[in-house]
Amino acid sequence: MEQSFNWGIIGLGRIAHKFAQDLKYIPGARLHAVAARDLGRAQEFGKQYQVTHAYGTYEEIVNCPDLHAVYVATPHSSHAENTIMCMQAGIPVLCEKAFAVNAHESDRMIAAARKHGTFLMEAFWTRFLPSTLSVQNEIDKGTIGDVVGLKADFGFKPVFDPSSRLFDPQLAGGALLDIGVYPLFLAMLFLGKPEEIIAKAYLGPTGVDEDTAIILRHEGNVLSHLHASIRMGTKTEAYLYGSKGTILMHSRFHEPCKVSILQEGERPQVTQFDSPGFGYHYEAAEVMRCIRQGLKESPALPLAFSQTMMESLDEIRRHIGLVYPNDFLK
Numbered sequence: 571m572e573q574s575f576n577w578g579i580i581g582l583g584r585i586a587h588k589f590a591q592d593l594k595y596i597p598g599a600r601l602h603a604v605a606a607r608d609l610g611r612a613q614e615f616g617k618q619y620q621v622t623h624a625y626g627t628y629e630e631i632v633n634c635p636d637l638h639a640v641y642v643a644t645p646h647s648s649h650a651e652n653t654i655m656c657m658q659a660g661i662p663v664l665c666e667k668a669f670a671v672n673a674h675e676s677d678r679m680i681a682a683a684r685k686h687g688t689f690l691m692e693a694f695w696t697r698f699l700p701s702t703l704s705v706q707n708e709i710d711k712g713t714i715g716d717v718v719g720l721k722a723d724f725g726f727k728p729v730f731d732p733s734s735r736l737f738d739p740q741l742a743g744g745a746l747l748d749i750g751v752y753p754l755f756l757a758m759l760f761l762g763k764p765e766e767i768i769a770k771a772y773l774g775p776t777g778v779d780e781d782t783a784i785i786l787r788h789e790g791n792v793l794s795h796l797h798a799s800i801r802m803g804t805k806t807e808a809y810l811y812g813s814k815g816t817i818l819m820h821s822r823f824h825e826p827c828k829v830s831i832l833q834e835g836e837r838p839q840v841t842q843f844d845s846p847g848f849g850y851h852y853e854a855a856e857v858m859r860c861i862r863q864g865l866k867e868s869p870a871l872p873l874a875f876s877q878t879m880m881e882s883l884d885e886i887r888r889h890i891g892l893v894y895p896n897d898f899l900k
């Protein structure tokens with residue numbers, strides 16, 4: 571029988587609930603501790619998921635007995651602080667995307683992980699979804715030949731609320747760090763680190779990007795066309811164009827989705843990838859597997875990948891003139 575693996579969560583918002591619900595799909599995984607900025611809220615969340623320990627400050631969770639890993643589910647602006655606190659206490663972390671606000675912060679997080687010999691991984695769940703893995707497999711097999719281009723978008727139109735996580739610059743709001751990371755992730759996963767980046771954006775009344783267009787040039791003059799928006803709903807699809815065909819990751823490509831392989835003169839080969847729950851258990855299972863094997867990072871999603879993503883996000887932000895209060899922190 572699998573030995574039980576005790577998870578903790580810092581920041582009990584929307585995604586924390588989804589993550590807590592998905593843990594039931596991993597044999598041996600259990601939610602052991604939760605931490606909120608308010609004890610009552612932590613206790614309420616704890617009751618809902620039969621959690622043993624509920625804390626009213628984030629600092630308390632690192633002293634929780636028998637804790638095996640923490641999932642950091644706070645706004646991007648707190649990821650570095652929350653993660654470094656856990657690294658210093660030797661508590662492994664799965665940290666939500668965007669991994670940090672800027673590359674300086676992610677560099678500090680990774681340095682803390684290495685210094686304290688503690689496991690750290692970005693919670694880029696899309697990396698571990700069967701749909702994404704199947705696309706990776708088809709590309710590696712050469713099904714569509716050489717990849718010659720990528721197009722991906724992610725857009726939705728939330729109600730404008732200047733104090734919400736999505737629009738507040740204090741919380742590193744905006745389309746790019748919240749959802750633009752998904753098209754960027756795909757481009758970097760399938761085409762590698764960009765050699766050149768250009769971007770344009772509409773910055774809304776709170777100063778964060780509400781509509782951002784990005785072009786990346788990769789090795790071999792392969793281009794990625796990326797779009798992220800909280801100003802309009804878009805299809806949220808991804809196309810990978812190859813010399814012998816196209817792979818379409820249907821809407822919404824960042825979650826368990828349908829994948830079509832389109833080749834001239836042939837019927838589309840369509841696969842629907844369903845998942846129990848939301849699909850967050852795949853990334854959590856990867857963390858558990860790595861920690862049980864004594865690894866300090868995931869070979870499938872290494873820290874160098876997350877750092878390169880943050881550097882590319884910084885470069886995109888330079889192009890669009892997007893600055894956050896966190897950028898002035900040392």
Ligand SMILES: NC(=O)c1ccc[n+]([C@@H]2O[C@H](COP(=O)([O-])OP(=O)(O)OC[C@H]3O[C@@H](n4cnc5c(N)ncnc54)[C@H](OP(=O)(O)O)[C@@H]3O)[C@@H](O)[C@H]2O)c1
Binds near residue numbers: 605643644646
């Ligand atoms: N992987 C995915 O599919 C996915 C989906 C959505 C979001 N996310 C990521 O997860 C993170 C959280 O997103 P969310 O949608 O869950 O946000 P949310 O609903 O606003 O929850 C964030 C939680 O962080 C805590 N927090 C700490 N400092 C805060 C502050 N100054 N202002 C507001 N909340 C603060 C709060 O928890 P307490 O009050 O309990 O302390 C809050 O409930 C973001 O980095 C986001 O990018 C990932």
